[in-house]
Amino acid sequence: MATLYLAIKSLLNRRFTVGLTLLSIALSVSLLLGVERLRVESHNSFANTISGTNLIVGARSGAINLLLYSVFRIGDATNNISWKSYQKFADHPMVKWTIPISLGDSHKGYRVMGTNQDYFRHYSYADKRPLALAEGLPFEHVYQAVLGHEVAKKLNYTLGQKIIIAHGAGKTSFTMHDDKPFEIVGILKPTGTPVDRTVHIPLEGIEAIHANWVGGREVAGLKISADEALEKELTPKSITGFLVGLKSIIATFRVQREVNDYRKEPLLAILPGVALQQLWDLMSVAENALFVVTILVVSIGLIGMLTVMLAGLNERRREMAILRSVGARPGHILLLITGESFLLSLIGITLGLLLLYTSLFFAQPIMESQYGLHLQISLPSLREYLILGLVGTSGLIIGLIPGYRAYRYSLTDGMNIRL
Amino acid sequence: MQKTCAIKITDLRFGWRKNLPEVLHIPEFEVDRGERIFLRGASGSGKSTLLALIAGVSLPSSGDVEVLGNTINRINGSGRDHFRSDHIGFVFQMFNLIPYLSVLENVALPCHFSRSRKQKATASGISLHDEATRLLQHLDMAHADLLHRPVTELSVGQQQRVATARALIGAPEIIIADEPTSALDSEMRETFIRLLFQECDATGSTLLFVSHDKQLESLFERHVTLEEINTARQGVN
Numbered sequence: 029m030a031t032l033y034l035a036i037k038s039l040l041n042r043r044f045t046v047g048l049t050l051l052s053i054a055l056s057v058s059l060l061l062g063v064e065r066l067r068v069e070s071h072n073s074f075a076n077t078i079s080g081t082n083l084i085v086g087a088r089s090g091a092i093n094l095l096l097y098s099v100f101r102i103g104d105a106t107n108n109i110s111w112k113s114y115q116k117f118a119d120h121p122m123v124k125w126t127i128p129i130s131l132g133d134s135h136k137g138y139r140v141m142g143t144n145q146d147y148f149r150h151y152s153y154a155d156k157r158p159l160a161l162a163e164g165l166p167f168e169h170v171y172q173a174v175l176g177h178e179v180a181k182k183l184n185y186t187l188g189q190k191i192i193i194a195h196g197a198g199k200t201s202f203t204m205h206d207d208k209p210f211e212i213v214g215i216l217k218p219t220g221t222p223v224d225r226t227v228h229i230p231l232e233g234i235e236a237i238h239a240n241w242v243g244g245r246e247v248a249g250l251k252i253s254a255d256e257a258l259e260k261e262l263t264p265k266s267i268t269g270f271l272v273g274l275k276s277i278i279a280t281f282r283v284q285r286e287v288n289d290y291r292k293e294p295l296l297a298i299l300p301g302v303a304l305q306q307l308w309d310l311m312s313v314a315e316n317a318l319f320v321v322t323i324l325v326v327s328i329g330l331i332g333m334l335t336v337m338l339a340g341l342n343e344r345r346r347e348m349a350i351l352r353s354v355g356a357r358p359g360h361i362l363l364l365i366t367g368e369s370f371l372l373s374l375i376g377i378t379l380g381l382l383l384l385y386t387s388l389f390f391a392q393p394i395m396e397s398q399y400g401l402h403l404q405i406s407l408p409s410l411r412e413y414l415i416l417g418l419v420g421t422s423g424l425i426i427g428l429i430p431g432y433r434a435y436r437y438s439l440t441d442g443m444n445i446r447l
Numbered sequence: 448m449q450k451t452c453a454i455k456i457t458d459l460r461f462g463w464r465k466n467l468p469e470v471l472h473i474p475e476f477e478v479d480r481g482e483r484i485f486l487r488g489a490s491g492s493g494k495s496t497l498l499a500l501i502a503g504v505s506l507p508s509s510g511d512v513e514v515l516g517n518t519i520n521r522i523n524g525s526g527r528d529h530f531r532s533d534h535i536g537f538v539f540q541m542f543n544l545i546p547y548l549s550v551l552e553n554v555a556l557p558c559h560f561s562r563s564r565k566q567k568a569t570a571s572g573i574s575l576h577d578e579a580t581r582l583l584q585h586l587d588m589a590h591a592d593l594l595h596r597p598v599t600e601l602s603v604g605q606q607q608r609v610a611t612a613r614a615l616i617g618a619p620e621i622i623i624a625d626e627p628t629s630a631l632d633s634e635m636r637e638t639f640i641r642l643l644f645q646e647c648d649a650t651g652s653t654l655l656f657v658s659h660d661k662q663l664e665s666l667f668e669r670h671v672t673l674e675e676i677n678t679a680r681q682g683v684n
């Protein structure tokens with residue numbers, strides 16, 4: 029007990045260097061935990077983006093590309109697939125439901141997705157959670173839109189407002205489908221997935237706004253009003269892809285093969301779970317590199333502590349000799365010096381945790397709004413406790429180095445005080 | 448039963464390393480209980496080395512060191528540490544204090560390592576804190592303003608008095624002072640020694656006072672030189 033008191037007093041006496049050491053340990057620990065949190069949370073949110081869908085079908089390209097544009101609204105499809113092919117598989121005896129999707133337009137930087145009512149019926153995320161409307165209803169007419177939660181919140185939209193769809197996916201698209209505004213009829217509840225950042229309109233709406241377009245270009249001088257467009261045939265000739273729910277998951281590979289072997293058009297069917305894993309593996313290289321870097325940062329923090337402790341040791345030989353003269357055993361000296369390092373790492377870890385939670389508290393709304401990533405402010409996970417335990421143990425082991433040196437000094441010096 | 452000596456050395460030999468010449472060979476040296484003895488020796492002659500042997504911090508290569516009837520070189524390491532903290536109080540030349548402890552904490556320090564000294568210090572029912580203050584008072588060091596100053600800001604003379612209070616707390620049987628006055632100016636030296644005498648008398652402690660300063664000799668009832676008792680042939684210093 030006396031030794032612990034001595035250790036604390038001695039640390040307090042060196043507030044400045046000790047403070048800096050603590051700061052570097054605390055910063056490195058919070059960095060390590062922060063990176064760990066981000067990894068877990070992004071993995072969770074990542075794995076939660078889609079569930080219940082057995083296959084995703086699109087034009088033949090890479091599996092990850094298909095996953096990215098169909099689920100994450102990142103990148104673009106290289107090709108469309110024909111409505112006929114879609115119908116062929118929609119009517120497949122093994123298929124329970126399908127959700128056709130048609131991408132390519134945007135609204136103020138948010139992707140617009142053409143689909144049908146099956147989307148609201150069958151799409152699910154996280155643990156097979158279905159979509160739910162916060163306000164309004166699914167679209168029923170051609171010029172109606174249902175907004176993802178973030179779109180409505182960010183752009184301050186309410187039901188009944190009209191929005192203009194821009195051609196293309198860029199934030200600053202120059203061509204507007206401004207002759208055919210869409211009325212907001214529904215706003216979805218937040219999902220924490222890319223759905224929140226999507227504007228949903230009927231497939232027929234997509235057809236209608238492109239009525240005066242041929243081959244991806246607006247036909248000059250050709251004006252077709254919103255009402256005139258309704259008179260036209262609005263069943264699409266092609267779509268970007270579709271999601272498939274099967275009657276039995278046992279059929280997954282069979283249907284996948286049938287899609288991939290389809291003669292009339294080069295199609296690709298992927299299993300969302302498998303593609304997600306592939307994508308995650310792709311990212312895990314960077315993630316592991318980041319983890320190694322943060323481990324190194326923590327090591328640097330601890331080595332900084334070692335440096336401070338070792339540097340102070342020589343001028344503390346006198347102190348140890350005095351302690352020996354009043355009856356401290358060499359073991360006490362070992363305990364004192366090692367205890368100081370251990371104490372430093374423990375306080376550093378505590379401060380690091382404090383720092384982590386403070387920054388989580390401030391980062392949470394930003395991460396949520398900017399990246400749609402919900403950071404949970406929860407107690408440390410088992411893995412995090414393990415990491416902290418490891419840092420603490422390293423602190424103890426590193427503390428044994430100056431501790432042992434002091435122990436040797438106190439044995440050879442005895443009470444001899446050298447100036 | 449015959450009363451044992453405070454310190455009794457028989458045929459002690461000591462060298463720092465095997466290949467180095469012996470520093471000490473003391474055939475016989477005794478200090479009685481309650482005695483105030485002045486041990487003089489040139490600098491580097493081995494005074495501090497002898498004190499470390501008496502304190503059981505170093506061990507003789509041969510011979511025996513008996514302190515208060517205990518042959519200290521036959522006790523194991525932690526036993527010697529216990530023995531030292533229970534029975535011996537130290538004052539060194541200078542920088543005697545732990546810089547990060549307060550004056551009172553410095554004085555009370557031995558009681559954290561020795562239960563018996565803590566018991567003795569608090570025997571009359573007063574707290575350790577009060578006992579430390581009382582000792583400092585005797586040494587004219589109990590002004591509130593001095594007590595709350597960091598020990599590093601005290602003058603050398605003040606530091607030595609704090610160190611003396613620390614050596615005296617819990618009334619150890621032996622007080623060992625290793626050149627405690629060499630950092631003091633000549634007037635303060637005598638004042639300091641008289642205070643030391645007074646407190647040793649109050650607790651009945653034996654005082655072993657070591658110095659190279661011949662002038663102080665006359666203040667003591669008994670004085671010896673290391674050269675008298677040490678027959679080891681010292682190298683040229």
Ligand SMILES: Nc1ncnc2c1ncn2[C@@H]1O[C@H](COP(=O)(O)OP(=O)(O)O)[C@@H](O)[C@H]1O
Binds near residue numbers: 470491495
């Ligand atoms: N830890 C040590 N290791 C080796 N030699 C030492 C050590 N301490 C002291 N000495 C040597 O022992 C001799 C006596 O030293 P010391 O007892 O400190 O002298 P004094 O206290 O009389 O000035 C000196 O020659 C000194 O160099």
Ligand SMILES: [Mg+2]
Binds near residue numbers: 625
């Ligand atoms: Mg000396």
